[in-house]
Amino acid sequence: MPTAHLRVWRGTDDGEYVEYEVEYDEGMVVLDVVHRLQATQTPDLAVRWNCKAGKCGSCSAEINGKPRLQCMQRMELYPEGETITLAPLKTFPIIRDLVTNVAWNYDQARAMPELRLRPADADGNRRMAQIDIDRGQEFHKCIECYICQDVCHVIRDHPENMAGFAGPRFFVQLASIAMHPLDTNTRRATVDHGFGLDYCNITKCCTDVCPEGIHITDNAIIPLKERRVDEFHDPLRIIARKLTGRG
Amino acid sequence: MAQASTALERRYGDTQRTDRWWLEPLLVGSGLLIFVVYSTVSGVLGEYWAFETEHGLYLSPFFEPLIHPEFLPDWFSPAILILWAPIGFRTTCYYYRRAYYRAYFLSPPACAVREPAGSYSGEGVFPFVLQNAHRWFMYVALLFIPILWNGAIRSFWLDGEGIGIGLGSVLLTVNAALLTMYTIGCHSLRHWVAGGLNQFSRTPLRRLRRRLWEIFTIANEHHRLWAWTSLIIVGVTDLYVHLVASEVVTDPNTWSGPI
Numbered sequence: 169m170p171t172a173h174l175r176v177w178r179g180t181d182d183g184e185y186v187e188y189e190v191e192y193d194e195g196m197v198v199l200d201v202v203h204r205l206q207a208t209q210t211p212d213l214a215v216r217w218n219c220k221a222g223k224c225g226s227c228s229a230e231i232n233g234k235p236r237l238q239c240m241q242r243m244e245l246y247p248e249g250e251t252i253t254l255a256p257l258k259t260f261p262i263i264r265d266l267v268t269n270v271a272w273n274y275d276q277a278r279a280m281p282e283l284r285l286r287p288a289d290a291d292g293n294r295r296m297a298q299i300d301i302d303r304g305q306e307f308h309k310c311i312e313c314y315i316c317q318d319v320c321h322v323i324r325d326h327p328e329n330m331a332g333f334a335g336p337r338f339f340v341q342l343a344s345i346a347m348h349p350l351d352t353n354t355r356r357a358t359v360d361h362g363f364g365l366d367y368c369n370i371t372k373c374c375t376d377v378c379p380e381g382i383h384i385t386d387n388a389i390i391p392l393k394e395r396r397v398d399e400f401h402d403p404l405r406i407i408a409r410k411l412t413g414r415g
Numbered sequence: 416m417a418q419a420s421t422a423l424e425r426r427y428g429d430t431q432r433t434d435r436w437w438l439e440p441l442l443v444g445s446g447l448l449i450f451v452v453y454s455t456v457s458g459v460l461g462e463y464w465a466f467e468t469e470h471g472l473y474l475s476p477f478f479e480p481l482i483h484p485e486f487l488p489d490w491f492s493p494a495i496l497i498l499w500a501p502i503g504f505r506t507t508c509y510y511y512r513r514a515y516y517r518a519y520f521l522s523p524p525a526c527a528v529r530e531p532a533g534s535y536s537g538e539g540v541f542p543f544v545l546q547n548a549h550r551w552f553m554y555v556a557l558l559f560i561p562i563l564w565n566g567a568i569r570s571f572w573l574d575g576e577g578i579g580i581g582l583g584s585v586l587l588t589v590n591a592a593l594l595t596m597y598t599i600g601c602h603s604l605r606h607w608v609a610g611g612l613n614q615f616s617r618t619p620l621r622r623l624r625r626r627l628w629e630i631f632t633i634a635n636e637h638h639r640l641w642a643w644t645s646l647i648i649v650g651v652t653d654l655y656v657h658l659v660a661s662e663v664v665t666d667p668n669t670w671s672g673p674i
Contacts, residue, residue: 232433321535369538
């Protein structure tokens with residue numbers, strides 16, 4: 169039976185890494201090994217988890233420095249004998265061990281603009297063509313693991329920016345609302361007010377780490393930036409507005 | 416059993432990553448630096464940028480279209496009148512922004528690697544707010560596509576000799592093709608054709624624009640590939656025209672006899 173060499177963050181902000189050796193079975197994922205560690209050596213090890221299927225987004229942590237879902241990282245990815253470092257999401261306050269307080273994200277969720285649907289048709293239904301909703305389907309895959317929020321350097325390295333920055337997960341939600349075919353909420357409000365889109369410098373770490381493979385930067389953030397360019401910086405639109413007197 | 420170790424990283428460059436995260440910014444930074452130095456030397460200081468005809472059977476893409484009014488002094492390179500457009504287009508390009516923010520500004524040097532800056536303001540402040548000019552440069556880049564294709568097609572014709580083909584013709588054609596792919600894969604162009612619409616189904620024109628958006632999206636998904644290949648080929652083509660025009664190498668072509 170192979171042995172994993174784990175280096176696990178223990179404690180809170182002033183905690184420390186502690187090294188363990190844990191035997192594991194073929195086919196196990198990192199979360200399985202953490203559970204075995206918890207069951208055999210450290211019953212007080214705090215780790216948040218739920219579905220073990222990569223769909224609940226609970227077991228986010230940093231494995232060898234990369235934000236990941238513990239339940240989706242197979243042990244075969246790490247050569248036997250290599251030390252595997254497990255740390256909590258470093259952007260958020262540590263509650264204990266591998267568990268962080270992600271409540272800041274809930275605050276961002278509450279600040280999102282609401283969807284204002286246009287009136288229903290005469291029969292009381294609202295209809296959307298498939299071609300109009302295809303684009304938004306990708307955004308609905310988000311499992312809110314907050315790995316993208318964790319890796320974003322805007323707040324990871326500069327926590328003072330948390331006051332005016334929604335983060336990549338919520339840019340995905342903004343894009344979902346802004347592109348909704350039935351929404352009547354003003355686009356300018358969606359792209360321009362208070363969400364800190366300007367902080368994003370397109371370094372694409374959020375896209376690189378997304379376990380659902382959502383093209384966060386290309387399909388959500390850049391289109392939102394481009395909608396703002398439509399509003400304020402497109403020379404042809406500026407000329408057209410001057411000529412027509414609109415806007 | 417349990418051994419104490421170091422605390423969470425708090426300083427520049429600190430990371431728990433065990434892979435070679437520094438390799439990509441190093442390669443990207445070196446590649447961009449090489450191109451910037453080469454294009455400056457070649458376009459601004461160099462000679463021998465056209466070969467054979469008045470406007471050049473092979474005209475370096477750095478000089479296409481050739482604008483060379485007589486009132487300009489001899490030391491003034493015609494490339495200066497051209498290069499501002501591709502430089503502006505690439506500098507404000509969403510892919511290149513990712514590349515040079517990581518490689519030169521170390522903001523961040525790689526994902527989950529601590530960056531050096533003590534504060535960060537993003538693209539909302541000068542000079543980074545100028546990135547919004549990408550739409551302007553995109554319009555200019557669209558004008559350059561037919562101009563570069565014109566140069567490529569022209570390279571298959573030699574006055575007095577007629578149609579033929581040479582290695583330079585091939586390079587100029589590949590250059591025009593890759594620059595076309597890079598441009599139609601542009602995020603701004605992709606958005607411009609239909610990305611701002613929310614109801615594609617409403618009219619036939621909107622459905623057509625949606626179809627174009629889908630096609631441009633295919634190119635956009637490989638924007639990095641087109642960015643690098645088009646950058647490399649434009650440098651290689653320019654170098655080749657220089658070497659042929661300065662008679663360092665001989666162009667294999669059908670006008671001089673069988674290749």
